[in-house]
Amino acid sequence: MIQPHSGLRAAFVALLMVLFMQPLLATAQVTDINSAVNKAGRERMLSQRMAKAYFQLGQGIDTARSQRVLDASIALFDRQLVELKNYAPNAQTRETSLKLEKAWIAYKDVLVGAAPSRERAPEVLKLSDEVLGLAHQLTGQFEALSGTQAGRLVNISGRQRMLSQRMAKLHQALNWNLPAGTMREDLAAARKEFAAAMAELEAAPINTDKLKSDLKLASQQWFFFQNALDEKGQDTLTRATNVATTSERILEMMEAVVTGYEALH
Numbered sequence: 001m002i003q004p005h006s007g008l009r010a011a012f013v014a015l016l017m018v019l020f021m022q023p024l025l026a027t028a029q030v031t032d033i034n035s036a037v038n039k040a041g042r043e044r045m046l047s048q049r050m051a052k053a054y055f056q057l058g059q060g061i062d063t064a065r066s067q068r069v070l071d072a073s074i075a076l077f078d079r080q081l082v083e084l085k086n087y088a089p090n091a092q093t094r095e096t097s098l099k100l101e102k103a104w105i106a107y108k109d110v111l112v113g114a115a116p117s118r119e120r121a122p123e124v125l126k127l128s129d130e131v132l133g134l135a136h137q138l139t140g141q142f143e144a145l146s147g148t149q150a151g152r153l154v155n156i157s158g159r160q161r162m163l164s165q166r167m168a169k170l171h172q173a174l175n176w177n178l179p180a181g182t183m184r185e186d187l188a189a190a191r192k193e194f195a196a197a198m199a200e201l202e203a204a205p206i207n208t209d210k211l212k213s214d215l216k217l218a219s220q221q222w223f224f225f226q227n228a229l230d231e232k233g234q235d236t237l238t239r240a241t242n243v244a245t246t247s248e249r250i251l252e253m254m255e256a257v258v259t260g261y262e263a264l265h
Contacts, residue, residue, distance in 0.1 A: 030087035034262045036142040037151050039080045041158025041258070043100070043135040045251070046077045048165035050111055051128035052247065055172040058116035061237065062244045069248070074108060084138065093141050100134040107131050121178055128169065132162070150264040153204055156197055157261055160218075161254045163194045164225065168247035171229055175240045191226070198222065201257070211260040218253040225250045 030036045053070035056062060081101060088094040107127040110120060136159075143155045170187040174180060201207075202215050228242040 030083045033142060033146040034148075034151055034154050034265070036084065036087055037139060037146060037154045038158060038258055038262045040084055040135060040139040040142050041155060042161065043077060043080055043084070044132055044139060044159065045161040045165050046073045046080075047107070047128050047131040047135055048162055048169045049073050049251070050077070050107075051124050052165055052169040052172055052244075054111060054116045054124050055121060055169065055176055056240070056244055058118060058121060059172070059176055059237075059240065061172070061240045065248075066244065070111070074111065077104065078108075089145065093138060093145075096134060096138045096141060100131065100138060103127070103131045103134055118176060118178070121173070121176065125169075125173060125178065132166075136162075148265075149204075149206060150261055153201065153206070153261040153264075154258060157201055157254060157258045160194060160197055160201075161251055161258065163190050163197075164247055164250045164254060166190050167194070167225075167229060168243050171243050172240060175236060187229075191229070194222070206264060208260065208264075211257065214253065214256045214260055218250065218257055221246070221250040221253045 030039055050070055050073045053066045053073065056066040057070065081097070081104060085094070085097040085101065088097050107124075107130070110123050110127060114120065139155055139158065143151050146152075146154075167187055167190045170183050170190070174183055174187070198215075198219060202212075202219070204211075207215070225243075225246040228239070228246040231239050231242060234242070
């Protein structure tokens with residue numbers, strides 16, 4: 001039975017949804033140079049996170065969450081790339097944005113073109129690094145335009161997000177017995193770089209009390225993530241699942257740190 005005024009109620013609910021979405025839409029675009037550094041830096045991270053999720057799906061690791069991670073990361077990368085292209089303030093950043101878009105089209109095609117497979121995994125590995133390189137270049141160009149310590153710290157802390165996902169990606173690739181190449185050395189280097197950057201961030205003189213607290217929480221998650229990467233006593237699936245889980249937790253904490261630096265002017 002249709003209740004009276006159901007049409008009015010539906011219209012009212014729709015209006016509420018529009019009003020609710022307005023603040024989200026207002027913050028969807030790149031608003032300033034620190035925001036550009038953050039979002040370009042997040043594209044770096046997503047390049048590695050998508051490969052991590054792909055490798056996990058191919059191995060049956062935490063499949064429901066891995067699929068959500070992959071789908072959400074693809075959508076976010078798409079959206080942010082449009083925002084960054086629209087914001088690009090000079091010829092240099094516009095050119096790099098277009099190169100990044102071209103590399104992304106190739107990468108995305110491999111990610112979504114078929115179910116994850118070990119045969120396609122080496123191409124995912126290669127393209128994830130190509131996209132990473134261009135996103136890193138774009139982030140550096142935005143940081144140079146910022147010319148501030150806050151902009152530099154947004155870049156450094158944003159790179160920590162990327163390194164967390166890069167370490168997880170490399171671990172899951174090795175777990176899948178992909179051709180190792182330099183992956184073990186790359187993983188060791190990423191761990192060393194992450195530890196050094198954490199020390200630099202913790203010593204930054206412009207840290208607020210909130211940033212100090214968030215950095216402390218991130219350091220605690222780094223401890224757990226390292227344990228997952230080092231774990232030898234568990235079976236292969238358990239170890240890989242622990243890496244999948246802890247890499248998401250440390251990413252969440254580093255996102256809070258980047259947001260803190262982005263807000264500084």
